[in-house]
């Protein structure tokens with residue numbers, strides 16, 4: 224089929240590339256001219272494993288191209304994916320749908336023949352109805368423009384595998400015809416047995432929000448339990464493994480750490496909390512509020528562990544933070560727990576150096592008051608304490624013997640429980656891990 228993907232960001236680029244990869248002809252559209260120019264040259268502005276190669280391959284063959292023109296997209300495609308951003312609104316309670324409605328407004332006058340507009344962005348329940356009304360009023364094809372809601376579940380750092388092999392595809396459809404279009408678009412994936420959940424608009428919108436809210440609850444639950452483990456001298460890692468063996472609980476996402484972050488989970492939980500209040504479900508809102516409170520308290524919890532390990536306040540200490548990205552595998556720093564902890568220690572008077580293999584350029588732009596180092600060994604030279612805050616695999620393979628010769632004091636706080644603490648201790652390091660007993 225011929226498809227357009229409107230909005231070329233962390234979601235839109237992998238989706239456009241995946242659509243080309245499964246055989247469609249694709250045009251990606253964005254308002255950001257420099258970004259479109261880079262994409263047209265086959266250069267990828269975001270980091271995702273496998274994405275750059277596929278982008279270069281499909282722009283090379285011409286199956287995938289990019290433009291800033293909505294008229295061009297409307298003339299070319301019969302299915303239009305909306306993948307624009309939905310940040311929190313000014314009140315910080317719901318989604319700002321300016322980009323979604325703006326993209327629809329720009330596209331609508333050019334929709335002169337029947338087509339399907341497929342929303343992928345994360346939105347509040349009711350948005351699809353509003354969008355369908357707008358398109359019916361503004362598009363020359365009128366009621367011939369059908370709207371599907373097809374939320375996206377990709378995880379940053381795993382965007383290509385999640386887009387090409389998702390756990391499930393969800394489609395809120397208004398008609399059998401729209402469902403058939405969805406089936407045709409995703410046919411290569413459906414043939415591989417990937418489940419398609421066909422439902423109505425409101426349920427599709429809520430499925431996405433509820434999934435992210437549940438993930439946030441799970442993370443905050445285990446982080447709250449990590450605090451209890453720390454106080455009781457118990458081991459949250461062993462606890463998570465044991466309770467995760469119960470299939471009703473499951474091990475996935477049950478990992479204690481410095482809190483959830485990124486461009487999705489924090490805002491989706493806030494917006495879902497607001498939706499719970501608006502939809503007269505105050506108990507659900509209270510549950511979600513509690514998850515957010517636990518998450519908000521993570522930088523302070525990390526600081527407590529740091530100061531306990533250091534044996535004094537962090538003021539005046541030379542500290543290295545490993546990690547700036549909100550999680551491994553991406554250069555995205557939106558609501559990054561690593562940078563929240565680095566910033567808190569900086570505010571308390573520590574001299575903080577941040578090391579990250581990918582995210583230093585973006586972190587430097589948004590947090591210029593911190594010092595950055597892209598080389599792992601240089602990052603720890605002279606440090607009194609190293610804080611591991613993002614789970615980059617190369618930290619696991621770092622050489623504790625060699626690093627011990629570079630630091631001022633071999634002391635490490637592992638907020639991701641990533642390292643083999645025994646190996647580090649054998650190399651002379653004092654190691655504390657989150658929610659795990661201290662070993663002398």
Ligand code: NAD
Nearest residue numbers: 230231232233234253254307308309322325326344345375
């Ligand atoms: P992003 O900010 O990385 O990308 C949004 C893009 O849309 C930008 O390139 C921007 O220039 C473009 N844009 C804005 N207004 C436009 C318009 N009117 N016309 C054309 N382009 C326009 O955002 P993102 O992370 O890709 O998220 C997009 C949506 O996907 C959000 O709703 C988000 O919640 C959802 N989502 C994101 C992820 C993720 O991992 N990032 C996962 C699932 C769902």
